[in-house]
Amino acid sequence: MTAKTKFGRRGVMAGVMGLLTGALAGRAASAQSSQTAPGSRREVITIDVAVLGHTNYDNEDGAWNRHPDYAEQHPDHDRFRAGFRQSDLRGSMQYHEGLIYPGGTIPEPKDKRDVNWDFEREPIGTFFDRGWVVINNKSDGPYVPRPDPHLLSHTDYYLGGVVSAEDLTPTDMLSVVGLQHDNQQADPRFLRAVVGGTGRFANVRGQMIQRYWGNNTSVLQGLFIPKGIKPPSPNFRIEFELWI
Numbered sequence: 001m002t003a004k005t006k007f008g009r010r011g012v013m014a015g016v017m018g019l020l021t022g023a024l025a026g027r028a029a030s031a032q033s034s035q036t037a038p039g040s041r042r043e044v045i046t047i048d049v050a051v052l053g054h055t056n057y058d059n060e061d062g063a064w065n066r067h068p069d070y071a072e073q074h075p076d077h078d079r080f081r082a083g084f085r086q087s088d089l090r091g092s093m094q095y096h097e098g099l100i101y102p103g104g105t106i107p108e109p110k111d112k113r114d115v116n117w118d119f120e121r122e123p124i125g126t127f128f129d130r131g132w133v134v135i136n137n138k139s140d141g142p143y144v145p146r147p148d149p150h151l152l153s154h155t156d157y158y159l160g161g162v163v164s165a166e167d168l169t170p171t172d173m174l175s176v177v178g179l180q181h182d183n184q185q186a187d188p189r190f191l192r193a194v195v196g197g198t199g200r201f202a203n204v205r206g207q208m209i210q211r212y213w214g215n216n217t218s219v220l221q222g223l224f225i226p227k228g229i230k231p232p233s234p235n236f237r238i239e240f241e242l243w244i
Contacts, residue, residue: 046103138204
């Protein structure tokens, strides 16, 4: 065998070994990527939340077409509701905060008026909700009036701890967007999108179902309530279906 032939065979074998090594390395990298890729594991988390009524804040500067009885929060409930049904509230801003508990903490309510939570357990987190009202009860355009749903909002659920001066941004947080409605439906639940988060939820995607879950002893304030009325603030049970 000549030196030239030996060199040629060695070159071919070196090329083959290089290809095999590259292929094996590629497969290993692909396997590692598939094991750690976000969205590969399903996780369901259930929480209970209680809205803190005193944090509820509405700003109706964007809603110009308000009936006087509604705009002035007439103390007569019937006149207030009649004024509401003649108002266009689009553009109003709303904000509130609340406390988060493990799912199953707040007992199941007997009915929609049941005040079934008195903050007797320590919370595990805090949520912040803000958005824009989409209610339009007037029929002054080529569309059907929209009395419900009432809010298009963004909510951040801090599940890694209660937001406080000692911990301003707890690590594990979920962000949710979508429509909300009031509690008048026979089955008052709504579906919203989970769009991301922080900490162990940094790459999360998914959805949530929220159900009305009675009321708590904090008093709800805001421009959607007649003067002199002090209703209890609502609770909700939430189920997150996540892909992490």
